Amino acid sequence: MAERLSARAAIGLLTDAFEDHAPPDRACAPDGPLAWEGYDASRARAAERTGEAESVVYGTARVGDRSCAVLAFEFGFLGGSLGERAGDRLEAAYRLAREERVPLLSLVATGGSRMQEGMVALTQLQRVARESVLLREAGLPHLTVLRDPATGGGWATVGAGADVILALPGAQVGFAGSRVRPADADPAAYTAEGQLAAGHVDAVVRPEELRGTVTRWVTALTSPAAQAPPPAALSSGPLPASGWDAVRQARDPGRPRAEAYLNAYFTDRLPLAGDRCGGTDPGMLCGIGLRADGRAVAYVAQCGTATRPAGYRTAARVIRLADRLGVPVLTLVDTPGAANDAEAERAGAGAAIADAFTAVAAARVPVTTLLIGEGGSGGALALAAPDNTWATRDSYFSVIAPELAAAILKRPPQDAPHTAEQLRLRPQDLVELGVVRGIV
Missing domain, CATH: 3.90.226.10 (2-enoyl-CoA Hydratase; Chain A, domain 1)
Structure with missing residues (x-):
């Protein structure tokens, strides 16, 4: 007590x-x-x-x-x-x-x-x-x-x-x-x-x-920044030569993750935890951070794991709070996709993803997104800002993982690299397609 x-x-x-x-x-x-x-x-x-x-x-x-x-x-x-x-x-x-x-x-x-x-x-x-x-x-x-x-x-x-x-x-x-x-x-x-x-x-x-x-x-x-510019890249390798190269680079366990990007971007971070509905997701980092100029930016960052419903609900809560207080938002996208196990479905995966999409779409403050790793389907896109998403060299964005796409098309597993090429998921492909604004 x-x-x-x-x-x-x-x-x-x-x-x-x-x-x-x-x-x-x-x-x-x-x-x-x-x-x-x-x-x-x-x-x-x-x-x-x-x-x-x-x-x-x-x-x-x-x-x-x-x-x-x-x-x-x-x-x-x-x-x-x-x-x-x-x-x-x-x-x-x-x-x-x-x-x-x-x-x-x-x-x-x-x-x-x-x-x-x-x-x-x-x-x-x-x-x-x-x-x-x-x-x-x-x-x-x-x-x-x-x-x-x-x-x-x-x-x-x-x-x-x-x-x-x-x-x-x-x-x-x-x-x-x-x-x-x-x-x-x-x-x-x-x-x-x-x-x-x-x-x-x-x-x-x-x-x-x-x-x-x-x-x-x-x-x-009480110290909102005017905007949230995309973070600088923390890796400097070459652009991937093929779609499968992009997938392998994004899945490399040694590449920079959300924690490293947040530490470089902010001088102080104050975490906001939980979805207020009985759930937490350790794979989603949320809060408000102060930059070197003393100005605040809200952050929502995926950590490379499959995002659970509680993670999306927490993200939506933080984005709406930032919007109400006039604080710009930075989202870091890095997930193989939304969690799709039975527990996630019972916890309302679809409704939680919809809530995140809606929070981003409704935001009146600037929202900036940096794709820092895997961008797996709608579970990643839910946190991406329309017209203000950027990518690192070691990232990819895809409608579905290449292996799953190959399975759906009844192709053998060894065809996943060819399928990755067809999906045009490399950072430079995403720029050409207009999905991202540029490569940081």
């Missing part, structure tokens, strides 16, 4: 310059909207114990050299629960971010909605959802840090609704709190680490590293 920090101690992990914006709280009927006996007394004890008038603190802060709106839950105040007054403060925090045109940072530690206010408390989630929509429409980022615990409606709206989700080690994270889970539930599923493995959290960050990590994220989310 993570250390349970107060709201102001949690804010202190990020910044030393916080200005409280606590509003005058609305008047409430005795013991709240349900006339719950003893509710006023419970609130008074919570206020005396924590020094806070409600379960949410909010205001403005400097994080690094950027202004931000900050909200933090005070778990010591009735379990950080959401009631009508807490909803007022959450709404005000989101509105403050919009009015100031700054990122929103939320520090979530809550057990859920406040029972003493019944359905009135639960409807605060609808208010938060509406504010989240307005923040997204305004093109402003929301970064959250999940503390212990981050459960119930606070997790399912403020936390899970953020663009970037960080968590403290050992924090309880899940819709079901510890007292309402099934008796036989796997406790690991309700931890920050479990949610990271399931694709619902982007990173687990130690408290001593939180300020630096959040500062880097705020800088990246």
Whole structure:
């Protein structure tokens, strides 16, 4: 279990310059909207114990050299629960971010909605959802840090609704709190680490590293580059003489891979992990990186493996986030094709590939693609920018792998090299066909 920090101690992990914006709280009927006996007394004890008038603190802060709106839950105040007054403060925090045109940072530690206010408390989630929509429409980022615990409606709206989700080690994270889970539930599923493995959290960050990590994220989310030029080639061999030469060069285990291209292109990288649907794909690297000029470019990079549905969904999520924030996108294509095993089909391979195609097609920001290895069929094309795709010398793009094409045409396996030649899949062929703009 993570250390349970107060709201102001949690804010202190990020910044030393916080200005409280606590509003005058609305008047409430005795013991709240349900006339719950003893509710006023419970609130008074919570206020005396924590020094806070409600379960949410909010205001403005400097994080690094950027202004931000900050909200933090005070778990010591009735379990950080959401009631009508807490909803007022959450709404005000989101509105403050919009009015100031700054990122929103939320520090979530809550057990859920406040029972003493019944359905009135639960409807605060609808208010938060509406504010989240307005923040997204305004093109402003929301970064959250999940503390212990981050459960119930606070997790399912403020936390899970953020663009970037960080968590403290050992924090309880899940819709079901510890007292309402099934008796036989796997406790690991309700931890920050479990949610990271399931694709619902982007990173687990130690408290001593939180300020630096959040500062880097705020800088990246608010420093968009104008465009994403294609990376320079990391290999300098000759152009392939034949189609089969192109295939062999692209499949060479020694050629440069996505990690090398990303390391050369960026001075700092901040990963975004998981598809938010319960899946991850280690063969797809996604995130936002800072270049040497301090400007941000989002990246989506295949690592040479068959891309799984979770990889395409993660890519689509990142491209849409970048588009909303005005950050250009770089995609690196390198896959023999989309995963086509039974598990991939059950996980929605077709829908996930369609989602990636749609995200690229709908993007209003510049999208640049570099083909760095294998370009296997629609699983590769899904991440390729129309009219702005480039290729390296050790790459190929094909409607289908030569071996599979030969099999479909009922040719013997030894005819694969001849079939590769017919497919015109070499980089120079792709330039002639107008599939790629040029060879880097």
